[in-house]
Amino acid sequence: MKSILFYLPVVGSYAQITKGMAGINDQNYQNMLYQLTKQSQLADDLGYWGVAFTEHHFHIEGFEESNNPILLDLYVAMQTTNIKVGQMANVLPFQNPIRLAEDIAMLDHMSRGRAFVGIARGYQKRWADVLGQTYNVGATFSDRSERDLANRQRFNEHWELLKELWTSETVSTSTEHWQVPPPGIEFNHAAVDEYGRGQDQNGVITEIGIAPKPLQKPYPQVFQPFSFSEESFRFCAREGIVPIVMNTDDEIISRLLDVYQEEAEASGHGQLKRGQRIGIFRDVLVSRDAEEAHYWARRGNGFVFPKWFGPMGFGEVLRRKGEEGAVGSDYETLNERGFEFVGTPDQINRQVEALVANHNPEYLLQWQYSGPVPHDVQMRSMELWQTEVAPNWL
Template sequence: MKEILFYLPAVGSYDQLKKGFAGVNDKNYQNMLFQITKQAQLADDLGYWGVAFTEHHFHIEGFEESNNPILLDLYIAMQTKRIKVGQMANVLPFQNPIRLAEDLAMLDQMTGGRSFIGIARGYQKRWADVLGQTYHVGATFSDKSERDVANRQRFNEHWEIMKALWSERTTSLKTENWQVPPPGIDFNHEAVNTFGGGQDDQGVITEVGIAPKPYQKPWPQVFQPFSFSEESFRFCAREGIVPIVMNTNNEVISRLLDVYQEEAEAAGRGALKRGEGVGIFRDVLVSRDADEAHYWARRGNGFIFPNWFGPMGFAEVMRNPGETGQIGSDYDTLCERGFEFVGTPDDINRQIEKLVSQHDPEYLLQWQYPGPVPHDVQMRSIELWASEIAPNWL
């Protein structure tokens, strides 16, 4: 199983977050950069597979201050040696796909092929509807609404543009909202025909290409967090993308993995092993003392989830089939439903044993909380995982 540390990242201690506006405190942000650097360096030395950051904007509260995961990736990559860096994820519908394809290719070149890519559709209205106005699309929560359909259409469209730019020397394509290049660009530059391409005899640009291309060919491994619907799993299976499962119910997870295997085989990817090409997402904190681990986890995800993610609908990932009514998002519910991998190495080894026997995921995305969980506690957690948990599940 390949371990990926996932950082929002949170900015500010538990007490600072509770006071408000922790995200605009310069000292808090510098402390966060210091902590994720040291933690990523330790993970690098201990053999973790990767580290990832999200994309969200306007986070004055400090809960997930990560408006540019690509920059954070490069920052960490320049201070590590082997660990892969990536995004969980870039929100495609609200970005220029040409610029994003270029930036991701540059990151892969600058890291010598140590990058991976994450793509998502966007669910936080505060920023998505502000940034998305240029593309006339808004946030969604996979509810089959008109807004949801428009969001998915943009997501698919931008993904196809990025793939073409990565894989073809020069390309031209027309989609519902894009024409690359637009007609009638009279460039008429001899150097284009002599040293490049994409210009006709009249000097009109007919194709364009990005440079550099990704270091990894045709592009780095791609992930899609957090996937809930069968439609998303079928898309990922066809595209060779790793979906990251946030759900906690084993029956729901099994069905999604069934769908992934079925669709992958139908798309010509062969008969995948159970869990191959799939990731599971859990909050992780390891300590020699279980009470200590839960104390700090309660101040990390146990504080942020019910205050931020739960009210936005993420408690639904813990719903059991046929269950009605509201699902709690408090820390006790997160533990009871199996989202918290928190405790001693022995406690977590037992949880991993169940996870592997039932689903055997190729990747485990581990939620980390710099700030509300003290730096020394997280450093010990990373080390304990690497020394007393990871060796059992290679």
């Protein structure tokens, strides 16, 4: 099982965040970068598979100050040697897919083939509806509404364009929202005919290509967090994408894994092993002292989840099959439902044992809370995980 560290990252300590506006404090941001450097370097030395960041904007509160995950990836890659760097994820409907294809290809080269890619549809209205206004599409929560369908259509369109740009030397394509290149671009440059291509006899541009292409061929491994619906799992299975499961109910997870295996086989990917190309997402904090671990976890995910994610509907990932009514998102519920892998190495080994027995995921995405959880506590947690938990599940 491959361990990926997932950072929002949070900017500011628990005390600073509760005072308000921690996200615009310059020293808080510098402290986050320092901790991220040291933790990524330790993860690299310990043999973690990867480190990932998300894309969210306008987080003046400090909860997840990660407006450009590709830049954070490059920051980490320049200070490490082996660990892979990626995004969980780029919010595809609100991105210019041509620029994104270029940026990821550059990251892959600059990290010498250590990049991986994440794509998502976007759920936070505050920023998605602001940045998405020029694309006439907004945030969604997969409710089959008109907005949801428009979001998915743009997501699929951008994904297809990304793939074509990565894998074809030059591209000429037309979709509902994109024509690449637009008609009538008169360039008439002799160097294009002499050294490149994509210009007709009248000097009009007919094809374009990005350069460089990704170093990894045909392109880096792609992930989609956080996948909830069977429709998303079928899409991921067809495309060879790794879905990241956030749900905690074993019956629900099993059904999603069944769907993935069925669709992958039907799409010509062969018979995958159970859990192959699947990721599970959990909050992870390891300590010699279980009480200490839970104390800090309450100030990490136990603070951020009910304050930020729960009110946005993420409590649904804790719902058990057939359960009705509201589902809490407090720390006790998170822990009782199995989202928290928090405690001693022995305790967490038992949780991982059950996870592997039930689902055997290829990847485990581990939520990290630099800021609310002190730097030294996280560093010890990473070392304990990689020396006393991970070796049992390689």
